[in-house]
Amino acid sequence: MTTTLFIGLDGCTYTVLDQMTRELPGEGLTMPFMKSLMERGVRAKLRSTPNPLTPPAWTSIMTGKGPGEHGVFDFIRAEDHGGEVYWTLYDARDIDSEIIWAILSRKGKSVAALNFPLTAPAPEDLKGSIVPGFIPAKHLRRNTHPRELFERIKQQIPGFDPKELAWDFDKEKQAMESLSADETAKWVRYHLPREEQWFKVAEFILKNDRPDVMAVMFDGTDKIQHQAWPWLDAALLKAEPTEHDREMRAVCLEYFRNLDGYIEKLVTLAGPEAQVFFASDHGFTASTFVLRINAYLAEKGYLKWAENDGSEQAIRREASDFANLDWAQTTAYCRTPSSNGIHIRVAAKPGDPGIQPKDYESFRERLIADLLALRDPDSGEPVIVDVLKREDWFPGQHMNRACDLTLVLRDHGFVSIRNLTPAVAQRPQAIGTHHPDGIFMAVGPGIPAAGMVGLRQIVDVAPTLLYSAGLPVPADFEGAAAESFFTAEQLTARPPKKGARTRVTERRQLGQEMDAGEKKQIIEQLQMLGYME
Amino acid sequence: MPLSSDDYTQKLITLLEDFTQDWDHDYRGAMQRDTRLFADLAFESIDIIQLVVAIQEEVLRAKAPFEKLLMREGRYVDDLSIGQIADFLAVQAAG
Numbered sequence: 079m080t081t082t083l084f085i086g087l088d089g090c091t092y093t094v095l096d097q098m099t100r101e102l103p104g105e106g107l108t109m110p111f112m113k114s115l116m117e118r119g120v121r122a123k124l125r126s127t128p129n130p131l132t133p134p135a136w137t138s139i140m141t142g143k144g145p146g147e148h149g150v151f152d153f154i155r156a157e158d159h160g161g162e163v164y165w166t167l168y169d170a171r172d173i174d175s176e177i178i179w180a181i182l183s184r185k186g187k188s189v190a191a192l193n194f195p196l197t198a199p200a201p202e203d204l205k206g207s208i209v210p211g212f213i214p215a216k217h218l219r220r221n222t223h224p225r226e227l228f229e230r231i232k233q234q235i236p237g238f239d240p241k242e243l244a245w246d247f248d249k250e251k252q253a254m255e256s257l258s259a260d261e262t263a264k265w266v267r268y269h270l271p272r273e274e275q276w277f278k279v280a281e282f283i284l285k286n287d288r289p290d291v292m293a294v295m296f297d298g299t300d301k302i303q304h305q306a307w308p309w310l311d312a313a314l315l316k317a318e319p320t321e322h323d324r325e326m327r328a329v330c331l332e333y334f335r336n337l338d339g340y341i342e343k344l345v346t347l348a349g350p351e352a353q354v355f356f357a358s359d360h361g362f363t364a365s366t367f368v369l370r371i372n373a374y375l376a377e378k379g380y381l382k383w384a385e386n387d388g389s390e391q392a393i394r395r396e397a398s399d400f401a402n403l404d405w406a407q408t409t410a411y412c413r414t415p416s417s418n419g420i421h422i423r424v425a426a427k428p429g430d431p432g433i434q435p436k437d438y439e440s441f442r443e444r445l446i447a448d449l450l451a452l453r454d455p456d457s458g459e460p461v462i463v464d465v466l467k468r469e470d471w472f473p474g475q476h477m478n479r480a481c482d483l484t485l486v487l488r489d490h491g492f493v494s495i496r497n498l499t500p501a502v503a504q505r506p507q508a509i510g511t512h513h514p515d516g517i518f519m520a521v522g523p524g525i526p527a528a529g530m531v532g533l534r535q536i537v538d539v540a541p542t543l544l545y546s547a548g549l550p551v552p553a554d555f556e557g558a559a560a561e562s563f564f565t566a567e568q569l570t571a572r573p574p575k576k577g578a579r580t581r582v583t584e585r586r587q588l589g590q591e592m593d594a595g596e597k598k599q600i601i602e603q604l605q606m607l608g609y610m611e
Numbered sequence: 612m613p614l615s616s617d618d619y620t621q622k623l624i625t626l627l628e629d630f631t632q633d634w635d636h637d638y639r640g641a642m643q644r645d646t647r648l649f650a651d652l653a654f655e656s657i658d659i660i661q662l663v664v665a666i667q668e669e670v671l672r673a674k675a676p677f678e679k680l681l682m683r684e685g686r687y688v689d690d691l692s693i694g695q696i697a698d699f700l701a702v703q704a705a706g
Contacts, residue, residue: 167660199668216634217661 080284082546083348084293084355085341086139086194088132089300089510090517091361092123094310098334108331109338115345115354119521120528120563123361125535128471129418129484130360130512132300133168135536136195139357141175141580142540142555146474149174150196151481152417170196170210174476176552176580178540179293180204184581185549187290190283193276194295199223207283211295215244234286235278243275259322265305266329269298270336277340284347291547292348296340298333303362306330307510311364314508353525353546357539358516365491365511367454367504369461371412371420372403374501378448382407383497402497406431410445410482415492419481420445442467442482449485454502461502463488490514518560524568531562541574550577613704619697620644622670627652627693630665644694666700675703 099113107113127134127145133153134145141148155168173196180201182189189206191197198210200223208223209231218240222228231238273296280294308314309326316323345354375381382404403411409432410422422442423432433441452461464486472480485493491511518534520542537557544551545559551574559574614622624642636653638646648654648662663677680699681687 169664171664199664214657214661216658219633220630220661220665 080288080290080292080348080352081548082291082355082543083284083344083352084291084357084543085344086136086293086295086297087299087337087356087358087517088136088295088297089303089360089362089512090356090358091303091363091513091515092121092517093312093362094299094303094334095517097310097312098331098338105327105331108334111338111342111345115341115521116519118527119354119519120526120531121517121519122531122534122560122562123515124357124518124539125533126360126512126514126516127536128466129416129481130490130514130516131416131418132359133195135359135516136295137173137177138536139359139539140177140179140194140197141173142178142537142552142557143175144472144474144537144556146468146472146477146480147175147556148474149476149479151472151476151479152414154414154416155479156413168196170198170200172196176582177201178543179206179208181544181552181580182206182291182547182549187547187549188287189291190280190287190289190293192280192283192294193297194293206289207287209279211297212245214246215240218244231279231282235282238278239271239275242271243279262305263322263325263329266302266326266333269301270329270333273298273333273336273340277343280340280344281347284344291543292344293543294344296337299337299358300362302330302333303510305509307362307364308508310510311508314364351523353520353522355539355543355546356517356519357536358518359536361513361516362510363490363513364508365487365489365505366508367461367489367491367502369452369487369491369493370496370498370501370503371485371493372495373497373499374452375410375412375420376497377501380408380410380445386497409433409441412493412495413481415495417481418485418487418492420449420483420485422482446483449483452502454488455500456504459488461488462486518563520560520563524565525563526565528562534560545574548572550575552577552580554579614701616694616697616701619670619700619704620693623666623693623697623700626665626669627662630662642693644697645692647690647692649690666696671700671703675700 095109095112098109099107099116101107127138129151131152133150137148137150138144145151149172150168153168155172177197179189179191179197183203183205190208191206192209193211195212197208198213198221200208200210200221204223207227209218209227210221213221219225219228276294276296280292283289284292303310306326309323309330315327319327345352348354372381376383384402384404408423410420412420422438422445424435424438425432446465449462449465450460453459454461462485466484466486468477468480468482468484471484487493489511490513518539535557537555538560539557541551541555541557541559542563551559553576561569561574627642631652634653638651638653646652648659654662659681667674680691680696
């Protein structure tokens with residue numbers, strides 16, 4: 079019997095959800111089922127990871143720990159070897175904590191987790207189903223756990239199409255780019271059949287396998303909000319919309335209407351005994367300006383751009399989303415737009431590029447002062463409103479992998495690392511960007527109709543789900559079960575309990591043994607995504 | 612006893628046959644040592660990432676310094692044959 083249904087909604091925010099769950103003039107009610115759930119349940123804002131980004135945030139949801147402990151900070155992991163920086167993608171093997179799907183499986187609960195990032199390769203001994211997110215269609219079969227599940231899905235779900243369902247890197251990259259009006263409408267439409275495909279897989283597994291804990295993540299919410307924010311945020315809707323504005327608004331509403339239908343079917347299938355939870359990895363808001371952070375650092379003398387000989391390769395490399403710099407003359411730089419952070423290059427040994435270790439503190443203080451001094455040339459307002467030191471915000475065994483400094487921009491936007499000037503420029507039109515506050519909601523037996531309650535932290539999701547499934551909360555989790563999400567009767571009958579610490583996975587132990595003595599990290603990428611030559 | 616390059620060639624062919632079984636490529640012959648990933652099997656750069664993960668998980672059961680195979684004189688190689696990967700794995704195994 080399914081006791082716990084967890085529906086992830088990537089980037090979902092109350093700014094949009096509240097609109098979709100009320101009658102709007104001329105538009106009606108877009109998500110009637112979600113409205114009914116919200117009326118019968120409890121909800122809170124959910125504070126994301128310090129850099130509110132999909133890989134670290136979903137990993138925190140899956141591990142109950144912050145990035146400093148679980149070790150995932152970005153989409154892309156870099157190894158600084160002094161003279162060169164190598165790039166690689168994070169995958170499940172980089173998560174240095176037991177994920178809740180593995181904990182549930184180890185405790186005898188059957189589980190299914192669909193479309194969550196960094197779930198491939200799956201833990202080998204996991205009893206349950208994993209169809210990973212963020213994996214290209216060509217590799218979905220091999221990364222589905224167990225392998226035969228993919229064949230079952232392929233043969234038994236009418237219309238199943240991995241190409242419609244899976245991650246397409248070229249399309250995903252568009253989420254961070256400015257698109258033309260036509261392309262923006264296509265971008266939103268592209269996600270309609272994608273979500274339908276994930277819904278069909280979830281429906282199939284819920285109906286046929288009846289896992290104790292069923293989890294599925296819909297990520298179209300994030301993707302369309304990036305590009306279609308001006309048609310989703312009521313504050314930005316035009317009083318006199320053009321035909322394109324009307325088309326965009328209509329397709330956005332269609333997306334959320336469909337989503338409501340999927341949620342209704344899944345909740346109904348899970349049955350009246352199931353507790354249902356929703357969470358997003360972060361919220362959303364409007365980004366109105368671009369900060370070209372490396373251009374600013376170059377102006378201040380912290381970095382030097384790599385030579386561009388004008389070749390096709392050089393041009394492509396410079397236009398990529400990986401910093402392309404003269405490493406010998408760079409002391410501080412931003413690696414990727416999604417990191418929103420600055421790395422300080424510290425010389426590993428005398429003669430290496432970078433600052434001397436003894437100068438780190440003073441160098442960092444000067445850099446922070448320079449960052450906070452940056453002003454919007456039009457308004458005079460600060461561009462960077464906060465600078466987070468890693469020891470304060472990413473404590474844990476992997477703190478050293480974090481950016482030395484994480485930036486919070488005035489509009490919560492992501493930086494650009496392009497070699498363009500000026501360093502600060504207004505966007506022609508607002509685009510969606512991540513806000514630290516996402517959603518966390520619950521409904522079902524043992525859950526009160528309490529409406530909005532106090533803020534929860536992203537690391538509270540995993541313990542809440544484990545508690546719902548009847549398990550103790552591991553002692554090394556950083557978060558706690560959200561007690562305000564449960565009725566006094568339930569908490570009295572079954573108080574949350576602390577349990578044993580999480581375990582290190584088998585695969586990781588093997589890898590560490592065989593890696594002993596190996597100093598260099600594997601460089602896995604070749605011409606990654608066409609960005610690297 | 613460490614596996615030879617020929618041993619790894621066979622393991623890689625088995626892996627790659629499974630890896631590419633439902634791909635849309637025109638290669639119709641049996642895979643051999645000189646079969647190239649990009650030119651013959653229609654690899655794209657993202658596929659290399661997945662292949663390296665699969666080799667580590669299913670062939671080596673360990674990590675290996677793949678940068679030595681993928682980079683030459685600071686640049687990424689244009690293509691790789693199955694034999695080149697097998698030679699690299701054999702050197703690592705002997706190593």
